[in-house]
Amino acid sequence: MSKIELKPYKGARDFYPEDKAFQKWMFNKWREVVESFGYVEYDAPILEPTDLFLLKGNQEIIDSQTYTFLDRGDRSVTVRTEMTPSISRMVASKRQELSYPLRWYSIPNLWRYERMQKGRLREFWQLNVDMFGDSSEFAELEMLQIIDGIFQKFQAKRTSYTIKINSRLLVNQLLNDLGMTEIKSVEIIRLLDKLSKMSAEEFATELDKLTGNSDSSKKIVQFMSAKTIDELTDNLIKLPSAALINKILVDLSNLGIRNVVYDPTLMRGFDYYTDIVFEVFDNDPENNRAILGGGRYDGLVGQMGVEPVPTIGFAIGDVVFADFLRTHKLVRKINLSIEATMIIREVDSINGALAAARDLREMGVKLSVDTTGRKIEKQLKSALKSGVTYIIFAGAEEIKNKLFTIKNINSGSEEKHSLQRIVSIIKDSRNTIS
Structure with missing residues (x-):
């Protein structure tokens, strides 16, 4: 092959x-x-x-x-x-x-x-x-x-x-x-359409061929000069x-x-x-x-x-x-559609984390969950590389207290909030993107 x-x-x-x-x-x-x-x-x-x-x-x-x-x-x-x-x-x-x-x-x-x-x-x-x-x-x-x-x-x-x-x-x-x-007119119009891609000499030669006389060509050129x-x-x-x-x-x-x-x-x-x-x-x-x-x-x-x-x-x-x-430098920063990634601190917390992720999605957040079981450092590295704006940490303590750590990648800030407050933070950030 x-x-x-x-x-x-x-x-x-x-x-x-x-x-x-x-x-x-x-x-x-x-x-x-x-x-x-x-x-x-x-x-x-x-x-x-x-x-x-x-x-x-x-x-x-x-x-x-x-x-x-x-x-x-x-x-x-x-x-x-x-x-x-x-x-x-x-x-x-x-x-x-x-x-x-x-x-x-x-x-x-x-x-x-x-x-x-x-x-x-x-x-x-x-x-x-x-x-x-x-x-x-x-x-x-x-x-x-x-x-x-x-x-x-x-x-x-x-x-x-x-x-x-x-x-x-x-x-x-x-x-x-x-x-x-009518046929000749179509040909002349097509020639005029190519004017910007031709030299003046080339255009004049081709126009004379189509019109058959220099007087007609002159009147066309006068029209185009207006x-x-x-x-x-x-x-x-x-x-x-x-x-x-x-x-x-x-x-x-x-x-x-x-x-x-x-x-x-x-x-x-x-x-x-x-x-x-x-x-x-x-x-x-x-x-x-x-x-x-x-x-x-x-x-x-x-x-x-x-x-x-x-x-x-x-x-x-x-x-x-x-x-x-x-x-003209009019391209704004474009965020990918995944707004946040959830990192699970311990493997034993995966079920609680998935339940929290479900609730966030139902409230309108675009969220991926890292279920690889890798070390936190590797999960963080992947999340940063993916281009998401927020990282949400879900561990045993967060799930128990229903307060999750949310990290803003752009500002570096970390705060603990309820899922409802996290949804508000993420939705409010959408309004800053035009």
């Missing part, structure tokens, strides 16, 4: 208890924010029919970036790379039964077969937040408020990140005015999307969110976006990249044979968001 590889699959991670505790801490804060806006959690299968992902028209992504295979029934299935197709399918399947607007979120495990780099692995988790059934500008406003609320929940300064917004309708109108076909909506051509300024962007900027500013800018180069690569798109960028030079993205995609549910539903949403990956937190 060949030697077993002890490392995880390439692009995946092992989550040891301290890693899982950090993930749980981060996810819980995400949940607190989105649930405060009235969103409820959903989930979907990790495997979906490949055809579902083809609705977005990105055959290239299916071929090169997914785990796609034939199951034993010769059906082509794909491991989910995102949740947008799945949630759209779910809404379409109960289109007439659901009560709108829907506010749904999920934090699923996803897989994408792509080149790994900082902030990007093949296996990841992702917060997805979507609203179905609201076509008003207040839906965009709510999404951007939620996004800002997430960063504020982790005590991030608004100077550390920038929210960028654009409209795909403005881009589409420009390309239509230039006489570009810093405000007012710098666009009159034909674009009169569009509702232009007014919407200005209104969003004003409304967010009135709410105290002023780190939002109009960026005409922002495209979002997916073909299903229909109007407003947005991304959040880390302003730190060491991690200057997109942290999350989203936008309005009103047509995807309608592609499944039912009446369309206006939709807007966004997603945050766990890897890139954790990088942001670490870059």
